[in-house]
Amino acid sequence: MKTLFVSYRVTDLARSLGFYTALGYTELGRVEVGDGAGLVILKFPDEPAASLELVHRPGAPAVDVGSGFDHLAIQVERLAATLETLTEAGLRPEPLQYPGGPDGPKTSWLTDPDGYRIELVEWPSGHPGGITEADFA
Template sequence: MRTLFVGYRVTDLDRSLRFYTALGYAELGRVETGDGARLVILKFPDEPAASLELVHRPGAGPVDVGSGFDHLAIQVDDLATALRTLTEAGLTPGPIQYPGGTQGPKTSWLTDPDGYRIELVEWPSGHPDGLTAADFA
């Protein structure tokens, strides 16, 4: 088994699409599900398949991100460059942090229009992509 993608319910699909395309996602496809509901499937250009689904259900009421969801983590190659690019696109990422000390990963946080938190992560040189068992040894 493997994770296919994360699905976020969003309040305003156009506003969310502007945010996520500014973050670097590209639209892969759309699905109309009836009653005005729509799904937009996204991926980063270098990803082989979808990694994020935006779900817009106009009749479902407000989005409540505080009911158990914490955050989405996104790997970047160069955090400083990513933060400059995001700021130029009108987004407001937070400062660079070093949660594991200066030899560990660099991170920054931003929040999407519905309040979903996003962690941007730059791994130290030589670190494999993603978290592995070695990170907890």
């Protein structure tokens, strides 16, 4: 088994799509499901397959981001450069943080138009891409 993608329900599809494309995602495709509802499937350019789905259901109740979801984590190569690019694109990432100390990962946080939190992570040199068992040894 493997995780295919994360799916977010959004209140304004165009606004959310603008946010996520400014973040660096590209659109793979769309599915119209009727009554104005639809899905947009996204991925980062270097990813082989979809990693995010935006779901828009205009007739559904408001999005409740406080229902147990915490955040989405995205790995970046150079966080400082990424923060500059995002700021130039009109997004508002939080300042650079060092949660594991100066030799640990660098992080920053971003909030999408519906209030979903996104953690941007730059691993230290030599760290594998992602969290592995070695991180808990």
